[in-house]
Amino acid sequence: MKVHPREIYNLLLESSQTTALVEEVIIGLTWTFCRANGIGLCMSPGQATRTLPWSGTLVNQAIADLAPWLYSWDSYQATIAMAAINSVINSNSPLIDKAQPLTPKNSPNLAVFEHFLPLIRGKQVVVIGRYPGLSQYEQDTEISVIERQPSDRDFPDPACEYLLPEADWVFLTATSIVNKTFPRLVELSQNAKLVLMGPTVPWLAELADMGIDYLAGVAVTNAEALRQTIAEGGGTRIFETGVQYRVLELV
The missing domain is CATH 3.30.390.100 (Enolase-like; domain 1)
Incomplete structure (x- = not known):
């Protein structure tokens, strides 16, 4: 960093x-x-x-x-x-064209986890935020989820001080930028491979200097379908209609 x-x-x-x-x-x-x-x-x-x-x-x-x-x-x-x-x-951003498009076999909204699964098996993995459907990958590897509104399967926010420094991989939602938790979560994750992910990701190479190893953001594939899906209340549905996950390792 x-x-x-x-x-x-x-x-x-x-x-x-x-x-x-x-x-x-x-x-x-x-x-x-x-x-x-x-x-x-x-x-x-x-x-x-x-x-x-x-x-x-x-x-x-x-x-x-x-x-x-x-x-x-x-x-x-x-x-x-x-x-x-x-x-x-x-x-x-030229980074979007350099990034690898993901074509998952399973749920498009979980494409990032499917992509990284071969690398994270057997590792200590922390995910910030409970992604819909994530439980299917918790059976394949040891994942700890930190959630602001935790279920009985999740850890509450304060657990980040204990779990992140010990993690091998951290998947950090880019929404953390907006809610101002990004600086502290990145600081705590410096021993891990750190993936900044989600449709909120800004495609900036300079994030590497802050400790981000991978960007896992989206490219817009159908602007009008994306607009309509969001206007009609869509959540994970946008990955089926208007955006596609892409991954880029920052060096």
């Missing part, structure tokens, strides 16, 4: 400088969609609200005005900012 992971917030703002205006924002049940230069995604906040004061005002605002919301502790503001930033970064 050459750069403190807390610098990711400055990196994202510097990497998304543009004069582009927001064309559309959709806050779906699971994903938030922003269209500007391109399409950017971010996982939506888990708790709904009726009182967003800026609803109906985002279209035609400058990305440069919304991007600083990433520093906000308001989860909706930070989510909008991340989706807007990704609409700039991920529409121009």
Whole structure:
């Protein structure tokens, strides 16, 4: 790690400088969609609200005005900012073309775990977040799941201080950037192979300097189907209609 992971917030703002205006924002049940230069995604906040004061005002605002919301502790503001930033970064990043497209045999939303399974068997593996269907891979390897709202199979947030330093592999959701847990989780995972994953991933090579070994983000394969799926409340369904996981090792 050459750069403190807390610098990711400055990196994202510097990497998304543009004069582009927001064309559309959709806050779906699971994903938030922003269209500007391109399409950017971010996982939506888990708790709904009726009182967003800026609803109906985002279209035609400058990305440069919304991007600083990433520093906000308001989860909706930070989510909008991340989706807007990704609409700039991920529409121009050459890394997406370099990354390996994943064509899983099983569930498309679990393609990353299927891809890495030969490497993680017999290893201490920690996954941040309970991914739907992940239990099928817990039978093949020793996986510990840290979850903000844990079930009886999961560990609560504070377990990260104990589990991550001992892990061989860590799969870190890019939503951690938005909820501000990214810097500490990356610090704790420096002894592990660290995979930053999910549709929220910004495709930036500079993340290697912060300790990220692999990016496992998505490429948009059908923009209109993606938009419709998110607008209709889709969660894991987007991997069947509008995006495809890709993996790139950062060197």
